[in-house]
Amino acid sequence: xxxxxxxxxxxxxxxxxxxxLRCHQTENHRYxxxxxxxxxxxxxxIHYSYGVKDTDKxxxxxxxxxxxxxxxxxxxxxxxxxxSQTSVYFCAISDGGARGExxxxxxxxxxxxx
Amino acid sequence: xxxIEQNSEALNIQEGKxxxxxxxxxxxSPAYxxxxxxxxxxxxxxLxxIRENEKEKRKERLKVTFDxxxxxxxxxITASQPADSATYLCALDIRDGLNDMRFGAGTRLTVxx
Numbered sequence: 001x002x003x004x005x006x007x008x009x010x011x012x013x014x015x016x017x018x019x020x021l022r023c024h025q026t027e028n029h030r031y032x033x034x035x036x037x038x039x040x041x042x043x044x045x046i047h048y049s050y051g052v053k054d055t056d057k058x059x060x061x062x063x064x065x066x067x068x069x070x071x072x073x074x075x076x077x078x079x080x081x082x083x084s085q086t087s088v089y090f091c092a093i094s095d096g097g098a099r100g101e102x103x104x105x106x107x108x109x110x111x112x113x114x
Numbered sequence: 115x116x117x118i119e120q121n122s123e124a125l126n127i128q129e130g131k132x133x134x135x136x137x138x139x140x141x142x143s144p145a146y147x148x149x150x151x152x153x154x155x156x157x158x159x160x161l162x163x164i165r166e167n168e169k170e171k172r173k174e175r176l177k178v179t180f181d182x183x184x185x186x187x188x189x190x191i192t193a194s195q196p197a198d199s200a201t202y203l204c205a206l207d208i209r210d211g212l213n214d215m216r217f218g219a220g221t222r223l224t225v226x227x
Contacts (some may be wrong), residue, residue, distance in 0.1 A: 004157075035217075042118070042203065043158070043217040058214075090157050100146030100165070100207045103215065105157030 003027045004106035006091050012112045019078040021109050023091030025071075032074040033058075033092040033103065034066060036085075043090065049074055050097055081113045116141040120204060120218040127194055128226055135189040135221045137204030142216070144206035147180050147187050152201045152220065161202075162189075194225045 003026040013019050023032060031050055035043040035058075045058030047066040055066050063085060065077045078085055088110050092103040121136035137147070145166050150158035164171045164180045164187070171178045177190040191198050201220040208216050 040219055042219040043205075045214065048214075059216075092157075097212055099209070099212065100148070100163060102148065102160045102163065104160070108155070108157055 004091060004093060004104060006089075006106040006109050008109060009107065010110045012114065013081050014114050015082055016080050019081050019111065019113075021076045021078075021089055021091075021111070023074045023076070023106060025074075025091075025093050027093060027095075027104070028071060029093040029095050029104075030071070031094040031097045031101070032068065033094075034064070034074065034076045035090045035092060036060065036087040037090060037108075038087050046076065046089075078111075081111075083113050085111065086113045087111060116208075116216075118142070118204065118206060118216055118218040120202075120221045122221055123219075124222045124224065126224045126226060129195060131194055133191040133194045133198070133223055133225070135202050135204075135223065137187040137189070137218055139185050139206055142185075142206050142208055143182075144208065146207045147178075148205045148207075148215070149176075149178055149187075149189050150203040150205060150217075152203060158203055191223075194223075196225050196227050199224050 005024045007022045033048040034046040044060045049055045049068040067075045091106040094101045094103045117140045119138045148163045149161045152158040175192045179188045201222045203220045204218045205215045
């Protein structure tokens with residue numbers, strides 16, 4: 001998984017609680033991404049980062065926030081978890097932000113919101 | 115509306131045959147199209163990238179075509195093996211100047227011995 005770890009790998013939480021997922025990379029890549037994957041929808045981009053403290057919204061950003069204080073760490077926070085946020089979350093990295101750049105994915109975090 | 119459709123949710127073929135997976139898109143103009151493989155419980159792994167000015171790309175038993183007129187990419191695995199069983203995702207870049215990709219929902223390929 002290209003030097004990318006995600007923690008936790010599995011989490012069960014209750015509606016209304018905040019949740020933070022962590023992505024850690026050892027590749028020193030500038031760009032980092034958070035996706036969610038749901039049956040029938042494919043991977044959908046939540047937020048991405050193009051450098052330390054530089055982040056922007058993706059396709060499905062409502063209810064999520066991110067932070068990147070170091071090159072190697074990208075945090076995804078569900079401010080108040082809802083059942084619709086039950087999903088598998090993947091972090092990805094890329095060396096550059098150019099169009100079509102290959103992305104390398106982490107192993108995923110399976111989140112269940114009850 | 116913009117859509118990416120992969121031909122079917124699941125495809126079953128016999129070992130040794132050629133598997134052909136389809137990725138169709140509407141209302142996008144990608145400069146690149148990528149194919150990824152995803153095994154159960156794992157993240158996607160990059161396989162091939164093809165540019166809009168390339169008709170075909172090959173890598174070992176894999177072949178990808180890209181027809182921007184038909185708005186379609188075909189992904190072929192020749193001499194398929196049970197180890198090729200996985201879900202295959204296509205992905206399009208959608209934004210100039212930024213690596214913003216849209217993924218299809220994937221096709222689950224099963225190769226039977």
